[in-house]
Amino acid sequence: MPSKIRWGTLGCGSIARKFIEDLAYSKYGVIHAVGSRSAARSKTFAQELNVPKSHGSYEDLVANPEVDIVYVATPHPFHMEHTLLALKAGKPVLCEKPVSMNARQLKRMINAAKDRRLFFMEGMWTRFFPALQQVRKWLLDKAVGNLLNIEADFGIAFKAGPSHRIHNPQLGGGALLDLGIYVVSLAWLVYMAEPKKITSVVHFGPTGVDDQSTLIFEYLHGATAVLQSSSRLAIRPEARIYGTKGKIILHENFSCPNRATLEADGKNPQTLTFPHPGRGFQYEADHVAECLHKGRPESDQMPLKESLAIMQTMDKIRRQWKLKYPGE
Numbered sequence: 001m002p003s004k005i006r007w008g009t010l011g012c013g014s015i016a017r018k019f020i021e022d023l024a025y026s027k028y029g030v031i032h033a034v035g036s037r038s039a040a041r042s043k044t045f046a047q048e049l050n051v052p053k054s055h056g057s058y059e060d061l062v063a064n065p066e067v068d069i070v071y072v073a074t075p076h077p078f079h080m081e082h083t084l085l086a087l088k089a090g091k092p093v094l095c096e097k098p099v100s101m102n103a104r105q106l107k108r109m110i111n112a113a114k115d116r117r118l119f120f121m122e123g124m125w126t127r128f129f130p131a132l133q134q135v136r137k138w139l140l141d142k143a144v145g146n147l148l149n150i151e152a153d154f155g156i157a158f159k160a161g162p163s164h165r166i167h168n169p170q171l172g173g174g175a176l177l178d179l180g181i182y183v184v185s186l187a188w189l190v191y192m193a194e195p196k197k198i199t200s201v202v203h204f205g206p207t208g209v210d211d212q213s214t215l216i217f218e219y220l221h222g223a224t225a226v227l228q229s230s231s232r233l234a235i236r237p238e239a240r241i242y243g244t245k246g247k248i249i250l251h252e253n254f255s256c257p258n259r260a261t262l263e264a265d266g267k268n269p270q271t272l273t274f275p276h277p278g279r280g281f282q283y284e285a286d287h288v289a290e291c292l293h294k295g296r297p298e299s300d301q302m303p304l305k306e307s308l309a310i311m312q313t314m315d316k317i318r319r320q321w322k323l324k325y326p327g328e
């Protein structure tokens with residue numbers, strides 16, 4: 001592995017652009033190549049972002065021997081196909097969230113990575129921000145005692161039409177898969193357990209996918225999580241974690257946090273701010289690079305068994321709603 005990991009992004013869309021821009025702040029990674037279904041698009045995209053190499057097909061991108069890792073940045077229904085394509089070409093993979101449409105797909109992806117002994121991780125970028133690392137430390141130190149409740153919300157009032165991927169079932173539309181994954185993943189990070197009971201209220205938009213939901217998770221030890229996601233309402237993306245001895249707040253936007261507050265009983269509230277350049281994809285990229293340099297088959301911060309448990313929870317929620325996607 002070279003000292004700087006050379007990234008290849010599969011798909012030239014909105015998040016690929018942001019990821020590439022943030023690689024400028026990465027300690028251990030550089031962008032090397034982009035791949036698109038269209039040669040013209042990949043060429044223009046590469047020129048705009050100063051990427052050395054452009055490929056007019058995903059197959060050509062994953063076959064490039066100078067690409068050390070592939071970042072899958074296509075809509076979620078294609079995550080499995082594109083991850084398998086890269087793994088079969090011998091490339092480690094970082095795949096955007098949600099890592100798959102369902103747990104069945106993710107099991108295939110995990111097996112493929114394990115069979116080939118290749119690194120594979122879900123791109124849940126939230127976990128790698130210093131503010132979230134600080135919150136993890138407070139949780140481990142029991143700074144707010146025993147954890148009893150989480151409230152986490154994430155809503156964006158999308159103005160896009162029905163063909164946009166947030167609404168279009170063919171592109172994995174729905175607020176749960178796109179935004180709800182953040183609140184469900186955070187609940188997992190805090191309790192490290194699957195909920196024993198899930199209660200939910202959902203609203204479906206005109207394209208037949210969820211555009212708003214409230215989830216209540218109940219855990220074996222009596223703790224709860226109250227989680228909201230919406231693609232029709234702007235709901236402040238903040239998370240509050242309550243324990244027997246206080247509260248932790250991950251301030252807006254908790255999906256890419258740079259500020260966290262500890263309010264421990266009997267002490268002055270402590271707010272810590274972690275400024276960073278760019279949007280913050282560099283933290284995730286550098287964690288992946290460290291894993292590759294150390295020869296780790298997977299991440300200890302976003303382990304595959306956790307991604308799988310989270311997808312299983314998402315499947316359970318969708319079963320309650322009787323929401324199936326094309327091909328399921």
Ligand SMILES: NC(=O)c1ccc[n+]([C@@H]2O[C@H](COP(=O)([O-])OP(=O)(O)OC[C@H]3O[C@@H](n4cnc5c(N)ncnc54)[C@H](OP(=O)(O)O)[C@@H]3O)[C@@H](O)[C@H]2O)c1
Nearest residue numbers: 011012013014015016036037041073074075076096097098
């Ligand atoms: N971490 C985050 O903060 C974050 C934020 C937004 C989105 N995401 C995730 O990133 C993924 C992509 O989202 P995005 O907003 O970047 O989407 P997007 O702008 O629509 O881009 C997706 C790209 O995927 C490729 N693609 C391949 N097959 C496609 C198909 N049948 N239809 C449409 N596009 C296709 C296209 O690239 P080519 O035409 O160049 O091949 C397209 O530009 C999603 O899974 C989403 O959940 C993550």
